[in-house]
């Protein structure tokens with residue numbers, strides 16, 4: 001498994017337009033290839049997958065690549081303000097106001113698969129019918145209030161049998177993500193993949 005995991009991570013960082021002149025574009029925050037591969041395999045044909053927080057597109061490209069390789073017909077929405085989270089204010093693309101352009105460039109070869117939605121998470125959730133989404137993966141702002149608001153907004157949108165999940169369960173010493181998740185769900189219903197720093201709740 002370790003060798004397979006290492007290969008998946010290598011693959012995730014070398015996909016298409018994320019690699020330019022031998023340089024990998026964007027930060028390596030994508031620590032959850034097994035989770036995304038599992039989602040890609042398990043989601044039903046015709047299903048809806050929502051990624052909340054896409055940044056420069058690394059996780060989005062990996063998922064799109066998996067869906068294409070598997071021949072899955074899935075509606076894949078990437079939700080982001082493309083303004084960065086509070087800790088990203090010094091990123092040059094955020095400062096220049098061109099983060100969205102970089103996302104579009106990085107995801108261009110999967111443009112037929114990905115639908116970007118440039119809105120705040122809670123506002124974007126209103127565009128989806130209750131009980132309509134198969135999988136929501138939350139990787140936006142990791143502050144406590146933001147994670148709680150994201151979960152509250154997206155949870156009603158998940159269909160029975162679906163999954164709500166998110167990244168950075170263990171983030172910072174004060175654990176804002178873990179605290180928000182544990183206050184939103186009964187602790188016995190929270191699954192954690194520690195290796196990928198991901199939490200899951202089955203709907």
Ligand SMILES: C[S@@+](CC[C@H](N)C(=O)[O-])C[C@H]1O[C@@H](n2cnc3c(N)ncnc32)[C@H](O)[C@@H]1O
Nearest residue numbers: 053055058059080081083084085120121140141
């Ligand atoms: C950690 S990054 C996402 C990383 C990406 N999933 C990856 O693995 O490469 C978080 C993203 O969430 C976005 N974001 C933060 N708060 C948001 C909000 N309230 N609504 C929508 N997007 C938000 C930021 O603009 C940023 O692009």
